[in-house]
Amino acid sequence: MKPLRLPFAFDPRFLPVLAPLGVTETSGARVELDEHRLLVRFGAWSVSTPVRNLAGAQLAGPFSAPKVIGPHLSLADRGVTFGTNTRRGVCIRFHRPVPGLEPLGLLRHPGVTVTVRDPELLAAAVEEHAERTRRTTNRRADPTPQPGRVRRACAIMRYPAGLALSTARYLRCSRRVRRTEEVGDATDLPPALPREALDAHLKVIDEGAGPLLHRTFRVRIRDADLGAEALMDRICADLDRAAPSEVTSFRKLRGRLGELRPGDEYVVRMPAPWSGPVRVLRRDRTSFRFATLADHLEAGQIEFAAHDVEGGLEFGIEAWCRPGSRAAAVVLDTIGVGKEIQLHMWTQFCVAACEVAGGRMDGPIRVHTRRCGWPAPERPGPSAGGNTPA
Structure with a gap:
């Protein structure tokens, strides 16, 4: 699979909100995916995880602007969203949560939603990696009975x-x-x-x-x-x-x-x-x-x-x-x-x-x-x- 480097899709209406956060069309906000890892860069924030931790992806949207524009934490499941428009995005799920919003890594997220320019392409690529790892991830030794x-x-x-x-x-x-x-x-x-x-x-x-x-x-x-x-x-x-x-x-x-x-x-x-x-x-x-x-x-x-x-x-x-x-x-x-x-x-x-x-x-x-x-x-x-x- 060819490495992907997808920039975020910016809606001009929200540029004044994103610029103070260091997120602009020239700031390098992007999603990178290759044979080894997924990397999301969004201003001062980033999420990185090996591809074997990818559990799947699905298309999402349209969104409500207050819930998606900028970096957001979901109070329901602690997922993180990096949004630059309200039209379409990709919700990427992980097998095990990863850090992203705060610098010490104490807060971990089970998934990340990103609003990139080609969400269909990113979702398909993540699903391809996820399918490869599902076989090994689900092949584990039988659970051992635990003490009372x-x-x-x-x-x-x-x-x-x-x-x-x-x-x-x-x-x-x-x-x-x-x-x-x-x-x-x-x-x-x-x-x-x-x-x-x-x-x-x-x-x-x-x-x-x-x-x-x-x-x-x-x-x-x-x-x-x-x-x-x-x-x-x-x-x-x-x-x-x-x-x-x-x-x-x-x-x-x-x-x-x-x-x-x-x-x-x-x-x-x-x-x-x-x-x-x-x-x-x-x-x-x-x-x-x-x-x-x-x-x-x-x-x-x-x-x-x-x-x-x-x-x-x-x-x-x-x-x-x-x-x-x-x-x-x-x-x-x-x-x-x-x-x-x-x-x-x-x-x-x-x-x-x-x-x-x-x-x-x-x-x-x-x-x-x-x-x-x-x-x-x-x-x-x-x-x-x-x-x-x-």
């Missing part, structure tokens, strides 16, 4: 005491953590996502809003009773075996209990407003990898792996993530609270993996962080531009 209200309430009630215990563990464990940090580059990009795994629910790293953090957490295990494969089998059967249970739990949302397979979905529950839904992308004998889903505080991937090495085992966690929104970037990167919570959570997971293996830590937990801006800068030399292979 009593069990959920008991889990929430343990959080206050859990936070105190978690803080004590964080202070005690910090002496056993060796941290290093350096500037990253394009070689820190995550593994390429298989095309068949992409759907509207996946939140890929391009949808983030801050710097890329490529972090590794590794621990050596000696005197273990289990090998790498047996350790990963035991962890995959119940992820809560290795999670810091005082504040964190892995609740399975899709897929069968007692196993971990590609397509299964979990939510990482925490006593904070950033519980993280994830999907299993890959599982082999000694590793598995998650990708973030919509509503996760971050956007990216994380891999858990064990290896048989001389003298024992090595267990590691590798994360490639960006903050999922501008507000998340403040929490995760500017203030750094989220970064420290992540460090505590995954170092405790490494400690618990030693216990599951029946061994003990051999040396410190090594935490290495490579931080780079976005887009990730290329590394000078022949290795520039390479992504980690899938």
Whole structure:
């Protein structure tokens, strides 16, 4: 499909209303659609989303001028309208809401209505993309039965005491953590996502809003009773075996209990407003990898792996993530609270993996962080531009 670049259709009667908003026929107000994303620009406002998030489109109009001219928020469904005339427009629907009207991305819209010059052409193009993604978006693992209200309430009630215990563990464990940090580059990009795994629910790293953090957490295990494969089998059967249970739990949302397979979905529950839904992308004998889903505080991937090495085992966690929104970037990167919570959570997971293996830590937990801006800068030399292979 050829990329589309459609300008808005302006009605001269409303130019005096739109001009103070920075929306004129020469301001670049337009809709762009290609094989990768939809972009709507309207003065100081913009809406951008990957094409796999397009659920459909329909023609709309005529409209009432007070309800369509300029940027408008629908109080009924929180949809956003960017209007320049009252004749015709296109209502584009999304699988998952996207930000648009306010800069922090806290307000999200399930759809956008635009009054472009060729609404029929735009509606047909959006429908073509939507038809491609409906097949993958609707192909998900079966829902997993969830615990009852009593069990959920008991889990929430343990959080206050859990936070105190978690803080004590964080202070005690910090002496056993060796941290290093350096500037990253394009070689820190995550593994390429298989095309068949992409759907509207996946939140890929391009949808983030801050710097890329490529972090590794590794621990050596000696005197273990289990090998790498047996350790990963035991962890995959119940992820809560290795999670810091005082504040964190892995609740399975899709897929069968007692196993971990590609397509299964979990939510990482925490006593904070950033519980993280994830999907299993890959599982082999000694590793598995998650990708973030919509509503996760971050956007990216994380891999858990064990290896048989001389003298024992090595267990590691590798994360490639960006903050999922501008507000998340403040929490995760500017203030750094989220970064420290992540460090505590995954170092405790490494400690618990030693216990599951029946061994003990051999040396410190090594935490290495490579931080780079976005887009990730290329590394000078022949290795520039390479992504980690899938």
